[in-house]
Amino acid sequence: MLDLGTLHFSSAVSRGAYLAVFLVLAVRQREARYLWHWIGAILASLLGALVLFNNPIDEQLPVWVSMQLFAFYMASLVLSWSGLRRFYGHNLHWPALLILIVLPSLVCLPRPWLNLSAHTTTLVFFMCAALAAGLVVVEIIRARSERLWSQLVVALAFTGYCASFLLVVLLLQFTSLQVSSKTSYLSMIFDQVTSILVYVGYIAMNGERANLKLRQQADTDPLTGLFNRRGIQRMLKERPCEGAESEPMSVVIGDLDHFKRINDTLGHEGGDVVLRIFTERLKSTLRRDDLAVRWGGEEFLVVLPHTDIEAAEVFAERLRELTETHPFQVCGKSLAITISIGIAEVERPAEHFNKAIQQADKALYRAKREGRNRVCR
Numbered sequence: 001m002l003d004l005g006t007l008h009f010s011s012a013v014s015r016g017a018y019l020a021v022f023l024v025l026a027v028r029q030r031e032a033r034y035l036w037h038w039i040g041a042i043l044a045s046l047l048g049a050l051v052l053f054n055n056p057i058d059e060q061l062p063v064w065v066s067m068q069l070f071a072f073y074m075a076s077l078v079l080s081w082s083g084l085r086r087f088y089g090h091n092l093h094w095p096a097l098l099i100l101i102v103l104p105s106l107v108c109l110p111r112p113w114l115n116l117s118a119h120t121t122t123l124v125f126f127m128c129a130a131l132a133a134g135l136v137v138v139e140i141i142r143a144r145s146e147r148l149w150s151q152l153v154v155a156l157a158f159t160g161y162c163a164s165f166l167l168v169v170l171l172l173q174f175t176s177l178q179v180s181s182k183t184s185y186l187s188m189i190f191d192q193v194t195s196i197l198v199y200v201g202y203i204a205m206n207g208e209r210a211n212l213k214l215r216q217q218a219d220t221d222p223l224t225g226l227f228n229r230r231g232i233q234r235m236l237k238e239r240p241c242e243g244a245e246s247e248p249m250s251v252v253i254g255d256l257d258h259f260k261r262i263n264d265t266l267g268h269e270g271g272d273v274v275l276r277i278f279t280e281r282l283k284s285t286l287r288r289d290d291l292a293v294r295w296g297g298e299e300f301l302v303v304l305p306h307t308d309i310e311a312a313e314v315f316a317e318r319l320r321e322l323t324e325t326h327p328f329q330v331c332g333k334s335l336a337i338t339i340s341i342g343i344a345e346v347e348r349p350a351e352h353f354n355k356a357i358q359q360a361d362k363a364l365y366r367a368k369r370e371g372r373n374r375v376c377r
């Protein structure tokens with residue numbers, strides 16, 4: 001079996017390794033300030049491990065050593081929590097964080113004068129530690145909209161920490177449990193496993209979010225924030241039917257008329273403003289399940305689930321009218337802009353989506369040929 005000294009040593013070494021990895025990440029991702037909190041958390045627990053390494057646990061620890069230990073381990077937990085708050089974009093309340101870090105140490109301070117036993121101060125420490133670990137779990141539960149699988153690993157680890165700290169509180173309070181080399185041995189093994197889950201979990205959360213962001217950027221048109229072609233193809237692959245196969249589905253392709261003239265008179269920036277204003281109008285006409293896509297330069301595609309060709313025509317006509325009757329205010333000028341629209345119903349199965357787009361595209365060209373500012377099917 002491993003002796004306690006070896007466990008403390010391996011704990012310190014593994015934390016040193018995590019520290020190196022997190023430092024590299026923090027230097028490469030300067031905007032990710034939460035990484036510095038997690039670096040602080042690892043550093044604090046590394047220092048705590050070194051203090052334990054230097055002090056035999058079977059003897060009652062001197063007040064000064066207990067204070068250091070409690071402060072380092074509380075700092076590790078609290079900085080984990082503050083890092084997560086930053087990760088999710090929440091504000092920090094530094095005074096509250098500091099109080100939580102130093103409270104167990106402060107309780108140690110008057111120990112010799114108030115005749116407080118080490119047992120009482122240890123109890124306070126574990127209660128504060130359970131609170132801090134619980135706060136981490138609450139933070140992750142509150143942020144479930146982030147949809148990161150890796151945050152579940154961190155939540156699991158901190159649930160384990162919180163439960164084990166509460167268990168120690170109960171045992172200290174209601175049994176004659178003494179902190180000894182045997183209990184320390186078990187807690188060290190538990191900590192070694194759980195801290196791996198926490199730190200690897202943090203690295204995975206960081207990577208998973210970066211991946212999601214990249215994928216979102218690749219699927220989104222930066223000017224309008226709508227899906228681009230790639231985005232809609234992926235979306236349809238992931239949600240192929242948009243409802244039952246028996247449900248109708250239609251596609252609408254709209255192209256702003258004479259857009260080149262707008263660019264020629266107002267410049268490219270003016271043209272961009274028109275595209276943004278049109279996007280807002282388009283969005284205001286959509287239902288929750290409808291998907292809008294920037295299909296090309298001044299061409300927009302709308303996928304309308306649960307919609308037959310008649311209903312799609314009503315939608316398209318409304319969009320055409322909204323564009324025509326509300327002049328666009330750009331660079332202090334009021335512009336009358338119109339749109340030509342082609343529509344088609346998607347034959348089932350949904351694999352015929354591309355065929356429907358070709359049909360809507362043909363209808364759009366007919367709308368252009370027949371004089372623009374109209375809907376064709």
Ligand SMILES: Nc1nc2c(ncn2[C@@H]2O[C@H](COP(=O)(O)OP(=O)(O)OP(=O)(O)O)[C@@H](O)[C@H]2O)c(=O)[nH]1
Pocket residue numbers: 223255256257258259260261263267268269270271272275296297298368372
């Ligand atoms: N401002 C701006 N212009 C764009 C963008 N993408 C494409 N365009 C311009 O859109 C114009 C499209 O011109 P055309 O394809 O000739 O079509 P049009 O002038 O709208 O004429 P019709 O479609 O026939 O009514 C071109 O001048 C492109 O440079 C963009 O992101 N921003």
